[in-house]
Amino acid sequence: MNNLNPNIARVFYILPPLLGLISVAAGAFGAHALQNALPDKNIVWWQTASDYLMYHSLASLFTLSFYTSLPQIRHCCTLFSIGSLLFCGSLFFMALTSNKSLAILTPIGGLFFLAGWGYMIWLFLRLKIKTTS
Template sequence: MTRLYLLPGALCGFLSVALGAFGAHALKDQLSERYIDVWATATDYQFYHSLALVLVAVLALHFKDSRKLRWSARLFLAGIILFSGSLYILAITGVGWLGAITPLGGVSLMLGWLFLAIFAVTELYD
């Protein structure tokens, strides 16, 4: 499992920094302040959850068979794609219906944290 999620976590972290810089420099004169804020939110959440994905991958080194960690990683990755991805597209295109996808990503991120918490309670505090 570590191999499946460490690389995506690291790449998502790399992309969050690159996209943050791109937004701050290349897009600052192209987008309205509102959409620059949307872009910044996307990069912030992508970065935080990239770190969470890396954490879960490292935990999986010691808890190889944990289904809770596996679900946490899947949900973090799905959340990054849905939440941040929809915000990036919204900021660039201004297409409002993409806002309907963003909450699905947010729920995925929250569930990723919930599965990580359940893992902690059930497998670390026995």
């Protein structure tokens, strides 16, 4: 990430495994500590948040593997990270509190996830691929 501030570039590399770590810890916490402490629907919210956090952590790692040939792909990581904060964060909050006041953030986070995937598709469609014939 040559054209980025080194501290910002570091965030792009640290954030995906950090989110993966949080996902594993949250999944284990939900399965062991929360299983009998919360209603079933809250456990489902918790598990969905943990799963989507892992999916998008792995997706961000995947996108970084294309950075040298496609530097704009870092924007997918940004979209996935914002989506994780809004989507997963709101579900974690709702699961722990049964308070749905942040529920509006869940679909907004989902839109950020969709935007990240859509932007990735658009970038890959525009990619010039050299073939040997």
